Amino acid sequence: MQVRAPTNIALIKYWGKADPESNLPLNSSLSLTVDINAFYTETTIEHSSSLEMTLNEASITPTSRMLKVISALSPENSNFKIQSRNNFPTAAGLASSASGLAALTFAVANLVSLEASPEELSKVARLGSGSASRSMFGGLVEWVKGDSHESSYSVQLMNGGFLDELRLLMIVVNSQEKEVGSTQAMNMQSELARERAEYRAPERLQRIKKAFEEHNFEEIANITMEDSDDLHYIAENSEFSVHYMNDTSRKIRDLVKEFNREEVLAAYTFDAGPNAYILTRKTHINTLVRYLLSVLKVKSGEVFTEEPLHNLEELQSTAKYEIEALFEVKVSSTGPVKTN
Numbered sequence: 279m280q281v282r283a284p285t286n287i288a289l290i291k292y293w294g295k296a297d298p299e300s301n302l303p304l305n306s307s308l309s310l311t312v313d314i315n316a317f318y319t320e321t322t323i324e325h326s327s328s329l330e331m332t333l334n335e336a337s338i339t340p341t342s343r344m345l346k347v348i349s350a351l352s353p354e355n356s357n358f359k360i361q362s363r364n365n366f367p368t369a370a371g372l373a374s375s376a377s378g379l380a381a382l383t384f385a386v387a388n389l390v391s392l393e394a395s396p397e398e399l400s401k402v403a404r405l406g407s408g409s410a411s412r413s414m415f416g417g418l419v420e421w422v423k424g425d426s427h428e429s430s431y432s433v434q435l436m437n438g439g440f441l442d443e444l445r446l447l448m449i450v451v452n453s454q455e456k457e458v459g460s461t462q463a464m465n466m467q468s469e470l471a472r473e474r475a476e477y478r479a480p481e482r483l484q485r486i487k488k489a490f491e492e493h494n495f496e497e498i499a500n501i502t503m504e505d506s507d508d509l510h511y512i513a514e515n516s517e518f519s520v521h522y523m524n525d526t527s528r529k530i531r532d533l534v535k536e537f538n539r540e541e542v543l544a545a546y547t548f549d550a551g552p553n554a555y556i557l558t559r560k561t562h563i564n565t566l567v568r569y570l571l572s573v574l575k576v577k578s579g580e581v582f583t584e585e586p587l588h589n590l591e592e593l594q595s596t597a598k599y600e601i602e603a604l605f606e607v608k609v610s611s612t613g614p615v616k617t618n
């Protein structure tokens with residue numbers, strides 16, 4: 279049995295836990311599922327005589343969170359051979375835990391023929407990693423925070439239509455492993471995170487949901503940037519200050535602001551790492567990519583866009599800030615799928 283699961287990018291971030299044991303969050307969050315054809319975790323699973331796991335061909339010791347997922351779905355038997363592979367760099371802040379734990383959940387559930395709705399599976403995926411809960415659906419997804427295992431799950435709010443007009447640019451600033459993982463950082467969080475979770479995040483969530491209903495891109499973009507800035511302000515100003523954004527990340531943020539000078543056409547958002555996601559509309563993607571690539575130099579030359587980019591070399595001749603790669607991706611309309 280083989281499955282694939284997509285990753286997701288949060289526009290209203292999950293940041294802070296009410297219960298670290300079962301990843302009950304301090305606030306509800308909202309994300310777009312990222313094109314399953316672009317980035318995914320692929321997991322194959324079969325019965326075995328013991329539990330064996332590999333990630334990207336290297337053998338790994340299952341973490342306690344992986345074991346929680348397995349035993350929630352198959353309490354009697356955890357003897358599986360599970361092989362996972364990410365098609366993007368692990369721990370690059372690209373939410374690999376989201377696709378990884380969503381894939382694990384979906385793979386085990388399918389192997390043991392568990393009849394469970396995606397909502398039910400989102401609770402189990404949450405035990406593995408909070409953000410994985412949202413990867414159980416395509417489209418626009420809300421993870422309702424709840425206050426117990428049964429009441430904390432994800433739901434799909436919207437799929438297709440307006441979302442098909444959106445594009446995401448994923449800019450890999452640095453694919454090296456991050457120093458302070460989000461789990462660790464959230465565990466050190468402060469009064470600042472609690473305040474955001476209590477007041478600002480719920481208020482933004484209501485506003486952004488309304489903006490999606492009204493197809494109000496400008497409002498969606500402004501709220502997205504506000505919440506990303508808030509997360510990084512909190513991480514930087516808590517007792518154990520963590521700086522996830524580097525000079526290049528800040529340059530990207532400033533470039534988006536500059537691009538938006540006359541009209542808000544794009545939004546940046548950064549997770550617990552230096553890499554950027556930029557949300558825009560299909561109609562503006564080419565102008566935006568050309569604008570960015572006149573300043574950001576793609577070291578590896580890895581630029582993936584839907585439409586061919588003309589005169590890339592000329593465009594890059596003035597670029598000074600090094601990035602590793604740039605990908606244009608769509609919103610995924612699907613959560614995890616069986617691939618054989």
Ligand code: DP6
Nearest residue numbers: 288291292407408409460461549550
């Ligand atoms: C900044 O889901 O990786 O990406 O629940 O401890 O596994 P754990 O944390 P994780 O945190 C993701 C944090 C974030 C924001 C988000 O995706 O909502």
